[in-house]
Amino acid sequence: MDARDSAFDADCVVVGASFGGLASAHALASAGLKVTVVEKKGDPGGKLHTTGIIVKDAVDQVALLDALPAALVRRIPAVRLYAPNLSHVDLAAPGYYFLATDTPNVIRWLAGLTERAGATLRLGASFTGLERLRSGLELDGLGTTRFLIGADGPRSKVARSAGLGSNERFLAGVEYEFAGVDIPDPDRLHCFIDRRIAPGYIAWVLAGVGAVQAGVARRAGRSEPSGWKPDEAMAAFLGKIAPVMDLRGAKPASVRAGLIPCGGVVRPVATSRVLLVGDAAGMVSPVTAGGIHTALKHGLAAGNAVADFLRGKAEDPSTWFVRSYPKFRAKRLLRWAFDRFQTDFAFNWLLATRPMRRAAGIVYFHHKGVFDDGAVRLPATAIRVRRS
Numbered sequence: 001m002d003a004r005d006s007a008f009d010a011d012c013v014v015v016g017a018s019f020g021g022l023a024s025a026h027a028l029a030s031a032g033l034k035v036t037v038v039e040k041k042g043d044p045g046g047k048l049h050t051t052g053i054i055v056k057d058a059v060d061q062v063a064l065l066d067a068l069p070a071a072l073v074r075r076i077p078a079v080r081l082y083a084p085n086l087s088h089v090d091l092a093a094p095g096y097y098f099l100a101t102d103t104p105n106v107i108r109w110l111a112g113l114t115e116r117a118g119a120t121l122r123l124g125a126s127f128t129g130l131e132r133l134r135s136g137l138e139l140d141g142l143g144t145t146r147f148l149i150g151a152d153g154p155r156s157k158v159a160r161s162a163g164l165g166s167n168e169r170f171l172a173g174v175e176y177e178f179a180g181v182d183i184p185d186p187d188r189l190h191c192f193i194d195r196r197i198a199p200g201y202i203a204w205v206l207a208g209v210g211a212v213q214a215g216v217a218r219r220a221g222r223s224e225p226s227g228w229k230p231d232e233a234m235a236a237f238l239g240k241i242a243p244v245m246d247l248r249g250a251k252p253a254s255v256r257a258g259l260i261p262c263g264g265v266v267r268p269v270a271t272s273r274v275l276l277v278g279d280a281a282g283m284v285s286p287v288t289a290g291g292i293h294t295a296l297k298h299g300l301a302a303g304n305a306v307a308d309f310l311r312g313k314a315e316d317p318s319t320w321f322v323r324s325y326p327k328f329r330a331k332r333l334l335r336w337a338f339d340r341f342q343t344d345f346a347f348n349w350l351l352a353t354r355p356m357r358r359a360a361g362i363v364y365f366h367h368k369g370v371f372d373d374g375a376v377r378l379p380a381t382a383i384r385v386r387r388s
């Protein structure tokens with residue numbers, strides 16, 4: 001037997017100190033296992049690529065968020081959805097809300113929580129490759145481990161090194177953060193449909209925590225769409241919405257940009273002693289492009305499943321656990337339809353109709369079942385149509 005097989009440096013190495021990786025590591029460390037989180041950035045809250053909106057379902061389902069400091073979040077109870085001609089409907093569901101976040105500090109807070117649970121954070125260290133041992137793995141320059149979790153985002157190096165599936169379909173997003181500006185109706189998440197500016201997705205504006213965030217995302221190929229210039233897309237977007245909120249004169253304090261997987265969970269998503277979570281696994285809603293909830297929820301569950309395996313209580317999670325990963329069936333269907341049939345003309349005319357409101361309810365309020373009438377509860381009083 002290889003000597004490296006008898007004295008592992010870690011029970012589990014998690015690559016990526018973001019939502020998925022920190023949730024997994026927290027579960028493993030809480031179970032008493034020796035876990036190391038490897039993060040290539042020196043500051044896990046630095047250079048983020050996300051708007052950072054956390055949906056209510058995540059708050060309800062992920063106990064890790066119970067202690068999320070109130071100063072890091074702001075409740076947004078409703079959505080204002082704009083058609084390409086800037087007419088809009090207000091959508092709300094009783095008791096539902098979104099949390100805008102001070103995302104860099106939310107990630108730093110999660111990292112601190114994970115460290116206090118007993119995990120070791122290796123910041124400024126990159127995963128570059130692996131070699132298999134009899135009952136574990138040797139990671140290039142990072143030591144040996146009994147298990148490896150890849151939570152390293154949409155272009156996962158862990159997936160490639162372990163021969164797992166890779167994301168192939170993406171949205172590309174860019175967001176500006178403006179300090180010291182106000183927008184009308186700050187208690188709405190303002191979402192704009194426009195096939196020219198945001199084909200395959202939407203553009204958005206929200207009053208976040210201490211800043212206004214405005215962004216555009218669009219369909220992309222395996223890489224950034226050729227010829228797509230994020231700055232030009234933002235200029236076109238800010239020019240378009242000037243009649244309802246004018247942000248053209250404001251200078252962005254920071255820019256966030258990145259790829260969002262939208263093709264569903266990759267295959268295979270796990271192999272012996274290696275498992276993917278979060279964006280690395282393609283665990284992002286193909287319609288809303290929200291991945292924080294799923295990264296946290298399944299990251300925690302993956303950490304618990306790996307902990308059970310490493311303590312001899314369950315089989316390798318690659319054989320059973322990954323069956324619990326989301327299928328996104330209805331949302332993949334909606335994405336398919338949106339990719340093919342998105343026309344500005346249709347949205348201008350259909351925005352206020354019942355089928356459109358039902359679809360919006362599914363997208364924004366996480367109700368299941370496209371055709372279940374009882375599932376989408378948008379009271380008539382909550383829906384107002386305005387022509388701007």
Ligand SMILES: Cc1cc2nc3c(=O)[nH]c(=O)nc-3n(C[C@H](O)[C@H](O)[C@H](O)COP(=O)(O)OP(=O)(O)OC[C@H]3O[C@@H](n4cnc5c(N)ncnc54)[C@H](O)[C@@H]3O)c2cc1C
Pocket residue numbers: 015016017018019020021038039040041044049050051052053054055125126127128151152153154157173174175215256257258259260277278279280284289290291292293295
């Ligand atoms: C513009 C934009 C806006 C978005 N807005 C929202 C939103 O409002 N709400 C929502 O729910 N979702 C949103 N998403 C999606 C969401 O950000 C992701 O689904 C979520 O961040 C996934 O978390 P994760 O932990 O899987 O991966 P990531 O957040 O991508 O983190 C991966 C981590 O791995 C590290 N890493 C990568 N490679 C290596 C390596 N080789 N070695 C060591 N470390 C490595 C990275 O530095 C990073 O810290 C948005 C995405 C984009 C691009």
